[in-house]
Amino acid sequence: MKPCEQKHSSLHSHTAIRPTRYGPRPSLSSSIAHKRFVKAMSSNLKLFQPIQVGDMALSHRVVMCPLTRSRAHASHAHSDLAIEYYSQRASVPGTLLISEATFICAKAGGFRHVPGIWSTEQIAAWKRITDAVHIKGSFFFSSFGLWAVRLIQRPAPRPLTKSEIREYVEAFGTAASNAVHGAGFDGVEIHGANGYLVEQFLKDGVNTRTDEYGGSVENRCRFALEVVNSVVCAVGASKTAIRFSPWGDLYEERMKNPVPTFAHLTMKLKELYPDFAYIHVVEPAATGDRDRRVLQHESNNFIRDIWAPKALISAGGYTRKTALAVAERTGELIAFGRPFIGNPDLPLRLRYDIPLAASNRKTWYTHLSPKGYIDYPRADEDPRVVQSKL
Numbered sequence: 001m002k003p004c005e006q007k008h009s010s011l012h013s014h015t016a017i018r019p020t021r022y023g024p025r026p027s028l029s030s031s032i033a034h035k036r037f038v039k040a041m042s043s044n045l046k047l048f049q050p051i052q053v054g055d056m057a058l059s060h061r062v063v064m065c066p067l068t069r070s071r072a073h074a075s076h077a078h079s080d081l082a083i084e085y086y087s088q089r090a091s092v093p094g095t096l097l098i099s100e101a102t103f104i105c106a107k108a109g110g111f112r113h114v115p116g117i118w119s120t121e122q123i124a125a126w127k128r129i130t131d132a133v134h135i136k137g138s139f140f141f142s143s144f145g146l147w148a149v150r151l152i153q154r155p156a157p158r159p160l161t162k163s164e165i166r167e168y169v170e171a172f173g174t175a176a177s178n179a180v181h182g183a184g185f186d187g188v189e190i191h192g193a194n195g196y197l198v199e200q201f202l203k204d205g206v207n208t209r210t211d212e213y214g215g216s217v218e219n220r221c222r223f224a225l226e227v228v229n230s231v232v233c234a235v236g237a238s239k240t241a242i243r244f245s246p247w248g249d250l251y252e253e254r255m256k257n258p259v260p261t262f263a264h265l266t267m268k269l270k271e272l273y274p275d276f277a278y279i280h281v282v283e284p285a286a287t288g289d290r291d292r293r294v295l296q297h298e299s300n301n302f303i304r305d306i307w308a309p310k311a312l313i314s315a316g317g318y319t320r321k322t323a324l325a326v327a328e329r330t331g332e333l334i335a336f337g338r339p340f341i342g343n344p345d346l347p348l349r350l351r352y353d354i355p356l357a358a359s360n361r362k363t364w365y366t367h368l369s370p371k372g373y374i375d376y377p378r379a380d381e382d383p384r385v386v387q388s389k390l
C-alpha cells in the first residue's frame with residue numbers, strides 16, 4: 001500500500017464553522033433558532049451531550065444513518081427535493097447526518113435514481129444540499145458507496161481483475177475529493193457494510209479469490225485498507241470513516257466467524273490512522289433495511305474493546321430506551337435509520353420522549369416522489385403532540 005505523500009488533515013484543517021471555497025459558512029451561534037435548540041437539547045443524559053468527532057463539534061449523539069431513498073434524477077444528480085429532505089433532518093444544530101449510499105463512479109452503479117458524485121452536475125447538486133445542512137448548523141458525511149452493485153447481482157457475479165481493483169481504489173479517492181473539496185461534505189464514510197463491494201472482499205462467504213486479496217484475514221482486509229488509504233490521501237484521516245456490518249447477511253454474505261477479520265481491520269485502522277473520524281457498526285439486530293434475529297454469541301463488543309476510546313457509532317434496531325442505555329454506558333453515538341424517515345426532528349423527539357411517527361414502507365424507495373420523503377411533519381407542526389414540551 002502506498003502511504004499518503006501529503007498530510008491532508010493539515011492542508012485542509014477546518015474549524016467546526018468554517019469558510020468554504022464557496023463563501024463563509026453562516027454563523028449560527030448568535031441566531032435565536034440556534035440558541036433555542038441548544039437550550040432545548042441540553043440534558044444530563046449522555047445521548048444528548050456534545051461530543052467531538054473528527055473535526056466536528058456535535059451537540060448530541062443521535063446520528064442519521066445512510067438511507068437510500070431513490071429520489072435522484074436519472075443522471076444520478078440529486079433533485080432539489082433532497083435539499084428539503086436533508087435540511088429538515090438537520091434541524092437540530094450540531095446533528096451528524098450521513099448521506100444515502102452514493103455511487104463513486106459511473107461503473108459502480110446499478111440502481112436507478114441513486115445519487116452519484118463523479119459528474120460536475122452531481123457535485124453541484126450535492127453542494128446545494130450540504131449548504132442547506134450547514135445553514136442549519138449541522139454536519140454531513142457522504143456515504144459511499146462503492147456500490148459496485150453489478151458484482152453482487154446474479155446470475156453472474158465475478159471477481160474484479162487486478163487492474164479493476166486499482167481503478168476502484170483510485171475512484172474512491174477521487175470521489176472523496178469530490179465530496180469534500182467539491183461538494184462541501186464534512187467527510188466521507190466508506191460503505192464497508194451490507195454486502196457491497198468492500199464487504200464482499202472482507203467476507204469469506206463471498207470472497208473466493210486465491211490471490212493476495214483472498215484467503216487469509218490479512219488478504220481479505222487488503223482491499224478495504226487500500227480504499228481507506230486512498231480516501232485518507234484525498235481528504236485526511238479526520239474526515240474519513242467506515243461502516244461495517246460484521247453480522248449482516250442481506251445477500252447471504254454470512255461469515256461463520258466474522259470476529260478475526262473485523263478485529264484485524266479495526267486494529268489496523270487504529271494503528272495506521274490515529275485521527276480517523278469514526279467507525280460505524282451495524283449491530284446484529286439489523287441487516288440492510290430490515291430487522292434480523294440475533295443469535296446469542298453475536299455482538300460487536302470485540303470492536304468496541306479494540307477501538308475504545310475513539311468515536312464509535314452504533315446502529316441497528318435502536319429504540320429511545322436502548323439508545324439511552326447504550327449511550328449512557330459507553331458514551332457512543334447512536335445512529336437511527338427507519339425512525340429518521342418518518343421523524344425529521346428525531347433528536348428533539350427523542351430528547352422529549354415525543355411519540356415517534358411510523359414511516360410508510362411503500363414510499364421508502366419511490367423514484368423522485370416527494371410523497372413519503374419531505375411530507376412528514378415535525379412534532380411542533382403536529383397538533384397531536386404536546387406543544388408545551390418544546
Ligand SMILES: Cc1cc2nc3c(=O)[nH]c(=O)nc-3n(C[C@H](O)[C@H](O)[C@H](O)COP(=O)(O)O)c2cc1C
Nearest residue numbers: 065066067068101286288289316317336337338364
Ligand atoms: C429505506 C432504507 C434505506 C437504507 N439505505 C442504506 C444505505 O444506503 N446504506 C447503508 O449503509 N445502509 C442503508 N440502510 C440501513 C440503515 O442505514 C440502518 O442500518 C438500518 O435501517 C438499521 O437501523 P434502524 O433499525 O435504525 O432502521 C437503509 C435502511 C432503510 C430502511
